Amino acid sequence: MRGQTLRPYLLIMPSLAFLLLLFFVPLVQTVALAFSTTTGTGVGNFVQMLDDLDFRDSVRNTFGLVLCVVPLQLLAALGMSMMLRHVRWGRDIILWIWTIPLGISDLAAGLVWLAILTDKGYLNTILFEVGVISGPQSWLTYETPGALFLAILTAEFWRATAIVFVVLVAGVQLIPREYEEAASVFGATAWQRFRRVTLPLLRPSIQTALILRTVLAFEAFAVVLAVGGRNFPVLVSQAYLWQFTNQNYNVAACYAVLVTLVSLAATLVILIALRPRAGESA
Amino acid sequence: MIGSRRVLLISGVLMICAWTLVPIYLVALGGVGGASTIYAWPKPFWPASLSIGNFTAFLQIEGIWAAMLRSVEVAVLCMILSLLLGAPAGYALARFAFRGANLYRLMILMTRAFPVGILALPLAVSFVRLGIYDTVFGVALMHTALALPFAVLVTASLFVGIPRELEEAAWVFGCSGPGAFRRVVMPLAIPGIAATAIFAFVISWNEVFAASVLTVRNKTLTADLLTLLSEAPLQSQLAGGLLLILPSVLFIFFVRRYLFALWGVASR
Numbered sequence: 001m002r003g004q005t006l007r008p009y010l011l012i013m014p015s016l017a018f019l020l021l022l023f024f025v026p027l028v029q030t031v032a033l034a035f036s037t038t039t040g041t042g043v044g045n046f047v048q049m050l051d052d053l054d055f056r057d058s059v060r061n062t063f064g065l066v067l068c069v070v071p072l073q074l075l076a077a078l079g080m081s082m083m084l085r086h087v088r089w090g091r092d093i094i095l096w097i098w099t100i101p102l103g104i105s106d107l108a109a110g111l112v113w114l115a116i117l118t119d120k121g122y123l124n125t126i127l128f129e130v131g132v133i134s135g136p137q138s139w140l141t142y143e144t145p146g147a148l149f150l151a152i153l154t155a156e157f158w159r160a161t162a163i164v165f166v167v168l169v170a171g172v173q174l175i176p177r178e179y180e181e182a183a184s185v186f187g188a189t190a191w192q193r194f195r196r197v198t199l200p201l202l203r204p205s206i207q208t209a210l211i212l213r214t215v216l217a218f219e220a221f222a223v224v225l226a227v228g229g230r231n232f233p234v235l236v237s238q239a240y241l242w243q244f245t246n247q248n249y250n251v252a253a254c255y256a257v258l259v260t261l262v263s264l265a266a267t268l269v270i271l272i273a274l275r276p277r278a279g280e281s282a
Numbered sequence: 283m284i285g286s287r288r289v290l291l292i293s294g295v296l297m298i299c300a301w302t303l304v305p306i307y308l309v310a311l312g313g314v315g316g317a318s319t320i321y322a323w324p325k326p327f328w329p330a331s332l333s334i335g336n337f338t339a340f341l342q343i344e345g346i347w348a349a350m351l352r353s354v355e356v357a358v359l360c361m362i363l364s365l366l367l368g369a370p371a372g373y374a375l376a377r378f379a380f381r382g383a384n385l386y387r388l389m390i391l392m393t394r395a396f397p398v399g400i401l402a403l404p405l406a407v408s409f410v411r412l413g414i415y416d417t418v419f420g421v422a423l424m425h426t427a428l429a430l431p432f433a434v435l436v437t438a439s440l441f442v443g444i445p446r447e448l449e450e451a452a453w454v455f456g457c458s459g460p461g462a463f464r465r466v467v468m469p470l471a472i473p474g475i476a477a478t479a480i481f482a483f484v485i486s487w488n489e490v491f492a493a494s495v496l497t498v499r500n501k502t503l504t505a506d507l508l509t510l511l512s513e514a515p516l517q518s519q520l521a522g523g524l525l526l527i528l529p530s531v532l533f534i535f536f537v538r539r540y541l542f543a544l545w546g547v548a549s550r
Contacts, residue, residue, distance in 0.1 A: 011374035029404035103530030105488030111523030125325040222490040267395035
């Protein structure tokens with residue numbers, strides 16, 4: 001049965017080879033590009049990145065965005081998946097509507113919110129009608145950094161909460177109803193059932209959702225460009241700028257290395273923070 | 283008491299629906315409302331006159347049609363590649379207990395911790411050397427790297443759900459291994475595979491960063507729209523946004539039954 005034992009390897013081989021060529025090799029190349037300078041190997045490119053006028057802003061903006069949007073999305077998705085459990089009618093259509101943003105590209109989401117938040121947009125129309133402002137007003141310029149941040153936060157929240165929601169709902173579906181019923185037999189309130197039964201059992205799903213979402217949030221790019229243009233630099237938009245506008249692949253690679261390291265560190269933190277506790281099965 | 287809770291729940295559910303749908307409605311209003319809507323102040327919340335003027339104006343921007351066509355080509359290619367490469371691996375994970383299976387699964391899961399799209403930066407350099415820079419094929423390769431881990435995990439969970447006894451029965455009746463796969467497993471797996479394919483399509487259709495980095499003249503729709511951000515009038519941009527959104531909304535509708543069963547579980 002030699003063929004039988006070889007078969008699984010033959011089946012995974014193509015995907016393995018592909019990922020080696022299009023994931024592993026470019027990963028190594030990125031690091032190589034980041035460290036190669038005109039005079040040999042060194043950290044010159046990183047120095048140039050640190051000297052970039054927008055570097056500090058892009059780091060601050062990226063972290064600010066991720067640290068605000070991801071927890072908000074987790075809370076919202078938890079609330080949504082708990083609400084869904086009590087929905088008796090129209091579950092199918094509600095699920096569809098709630099997950100529509102999952103299929104929407106970050107560029108399109110940025111354009112949607114641009115339409116709403118621009119000078120003569122729909123938000124300003126409402127504010128005008130209720131008498132808060134007296135005419136068209138700009139929110140998306142560097143003179144209104146707070147409003148610009150909120151706008152990008154809103155767009156990112158609108159677009160990407162659905163993925164957290166989907167992973168959590170899949171997790172909720174795996175929890176036997178009996179657990180909660182048992183808890184309520186022993187007199188647990190709704191909040192206690194959620195806090196002591198559902199939430200701990202959801203830990204693996206929460207972990208997965210957080211990792212997926214955090215890594216993607218560090219990559220946020222098109223939504224930021226669509227809403228904020230150059231007024232709101234983030235790490236990935238800087239990488240794009242250095243690669244495309246400045247044609248400096250080395251500094252672009254430095255930004256890529258930074259984003260990769262930050263994503264890996266975030267994943268590690270989430271894995272450790274939400275690891276199964278002693279005495280629990282994962 | 284129960285009554286007021288229901289009311290609270292229902293209004294909450296409806297509010298979230300509105301939060302999702304109203305922005306799409308508004309961009310659609312801008313996309314098909316004509317140039318007058320775009321510059322109107324204060325903005326009407328109902329279409330004054332429906333015209334597809336914006337849409338046609340947008341499509342007349344040189345190359346938009348071609349870009350859209352290219353986006354479709356890239357997405358279809360990405361879909362085919364991810365299935366061809368991913369489904370066999372998913373099948374292997376589901377059916378065979380082999381040394382290294384866990385390692386392979388771990389490796390697939392690990393790609394999730396990396397911002398894979400960013401890897402387009404060095405690929406641009408290699409693609410130039412290979413002569414596939416600025417081509418549909420090059421972008422599709424990159425997008426396949428994004429969609430493949432997902433395809434492997436989803437098809438694995440899909441094949442786990444198909445009882446292996448069915449397959450063994452086919453062997454007993456004289457089917458070869460591949461024959462049993464084609465005649466018994468495939469027909470049962472087709473709907474799930476179709477859903478996986480649609481996901482791969484959507485991942486590619488929506489991807490902006492890699493597509494922008496890997497193309498110059500032969501841009502995909504997203505890459506083209508990105509350059510239009512600073513150049514085209516707002517109504518064209520909104521028309522473009524609408525064009526990007528519509529297929530996705532339909533796709534999600536078609537795969538909604540699989541969304542949780544497949545994606546949710548495969549994401550664990």
